[in-house]
Amino acid sequence: MGQVRDQRGDHIRDQSDDQSPDESTRKETSMQDSILQEGINEVIGTTHLNAAPMGIILRGGRHTLALFKRSHTAANIVGDGWFVANLIHDPVIYVESAFGDLPDDAFTTEIIDGTPMHRLAAAEAWVAFRAEVIGESSEAYSILLTPIKEEVLVRSIRPVNRGFNAIIEAAVHATRYIMNHDPELEWLIRHHLALARKCGGEREKEAAGMVERFIGEDSL
Amino acid sequence: MGQVRDQRGDHIRDQSDDQSPDESTRKETSMQDSILQEGINEVIGTTHLNAAPMGIILRGGRHTLALFKRSHTAANIVGDGWFVANLIHDPVIYVESAFGDLPDDAFTTEIIDGTPMHRLAAAEAWVAFRAEVIGESSEAYSILLTPIKEEVLVRSIRPVNRGFNAIIEAAVHATRYIMNHDPELEWLIRHHLALARKCGGEREKEAAGMVERFIGEDSL
Known part of the structure; x- marks a missing residue:
């Protein structure tokens, strides 16, 4: 990656x-x-x-x-x-x-x-x-x-899900974190990944794991 | 309030x-x-x-x-x-x-x-x-x-807006903050209000002002 x-x-x-x-x-x-x-x-x-x-x-x-x-x-x-x-x-x-x-x-x-x-x-x-x-x-x-x-193509009604929203936040912060390793960004990523797992469905949990692996690999 | x-x-x-x-x-x-x-x-x-x-x-x-x-x-x-x-x-x-x-x-x-x-x-x-x-x-x-x-009643397509999402976060945190004045919650509220103003439309900006007044009145 x-x-x-x-x-x-x-x-x-x-x-x-x-x-x-x-x-x-x-x-x-x-x-x-x-x-x-x-x-x-x-x-x-x-x-x-x-x-x-x-x-x-x-x-x-x-x-x-x-x-x-x-x-x-x-x-x-x-x-x-x-x-x-x-x-x-x-x-x-x-x-x-x-x-x-x-x-x-x-x-x-x-x-x-x-x-x-x-x-x-x-x-x-x-x-x-x-x-x-x-x-x-x-x-x-x-x-x-x-x-x-x-x-x-699809006109669906989407309930607000803080878990989905948290994945968007975690992904935005992660793409920046990888460049500067700002500890505040890291804190925000952890915060939003926890929220994604608490409030999300299966796809949010899968996405949270992907962000975590991306950040993890980077810090090696 | x-x-x-x-x-x-x-x-x-x-x-x-x-x-x-x-x-x-x-x-x-x-x-x-x-x-x-x-x-x-x-x-x-x-x-x-x-x-x-x-x-x-x-x-x-x-x-x-x-x-x-x-x-x-x-x-x-x-x-x-x-x-x-x-x-x-x-x-x-x-x-x-x-x-x-x-x-x-x-x-x-x-x-x-x-x-x-x-x-x-x-x-x-x-x-x-x-x-x-x-x-x-x-x-x-x-x-x-x-x-x-x-x-x-309304089957609309909604683009993802981090400003709208940030209002949900700020509101959730504000209802808790008012009870415990946790400085971490206050930091999260300020973070999300800034995001709402940066990424939101007029309704998000109006909602951000409402959250801010609510928090402000409380800290008097």
Whole structure:
């Protein structure tokens, strides 16, 4: 489990206001809204045969993403110009995509505006975006996302489960912890893993074990 | 904001295995399953014109609840024998029902098996239960819940939002903090309120302010 997928560059200031994109072109095939909601949406982002959890920021009708330049997702977006947000409630897939590579058969191809794009086969819903770099620092890109197509495959009612939520927290903190070994992050990870085991179902317990092994291997 | 609604008795051991309920009677009007999921479901529980967040434990097909005896919910369940689990994703209603009383017009009456039961008017889905005390300690009851009717009113797709999740955490910790002023709980509340403001939408920000005022008033 070598590579870490922390692709969040939350500290990057969005510089897109300095630019004047061609609005007339954009509107032709883009949607006004998406199923994403105001705030930061924790989705699994897919690009070419690549998946990782990340937060899409939706404020004032604009979808943006901050990504470390050295991530696969950033490289693919720069090369291909598209990105898919996958909504899913399986904690194991969140953790697998945070800490490792998903197998190719985890992906399904959608042809959108003539371009093949990869989404997760297990997605409950997905939103495809045109993606363009609108700002950068030495370490990260700021990406503007324009929604072009979305589909809801499973419309289920989900009770709030603190165990599932705790896996998301543990995974986010673990991808950062592995880089800096901050003891406060380690405490938060332990706190959330205990919560996942207390409040979760079988998939949360399995995911908690995966995070623990990831952290454990790292501290060797 | 005097009264605190911490009705969780998570430490109570469930003693129902010692008992032999009349299964033939129970099966007549009960459902096999509910929309709740394995683990602890964080719902807003309603009894007679009363609402509070609480965790319904679903393990091995059994729905149970641990409640402090001095809570309104416990008194109502003992008196009336019913309970409704409301699924909802509005963080403000979670916080309002945790720290205060909802107005009467927040409730709607459903007649189930001839009994009027109160659910939240804003519920996205609800499950009505027969509720019976199956165990007790000096401080708390263990309640067995038997699902008898459920309805899904809004089948929406919800992106994962760490801000919403953080409000649930902050509210749970705040109802306990107010009783013991544990500095670790205070740290967790501050951590989750910051997360709610960073990742949430307007409703999460409003709910964060409510939790903060509740904690602030308490420390005066």
